[in-house]
Amino acid sequence: MSLALPENLTDTVIAIRHLADRDAETFAAGTTDAAVRRFAHLPTPHYTARNRARTGSSR
DSSP: OOOOOOOOOSSOEEEEOOOOOOGGHHHHTTTTTOOOOOOOOOOOSSOHHHHHHHHOOOO
């Protein structure tokens, strides 16, 4: 079963959107956090902005 998700979810306080290539550097930096490494189940042992942008889906 496949769910169609909206491009953005928003209210008056926050907005949630899909990851984009512009997020690659911040995403890669966040993956070095100990709690992220412990709980996120990341498939790649080391992320860089370059490999995140290359392997991620951008919208």
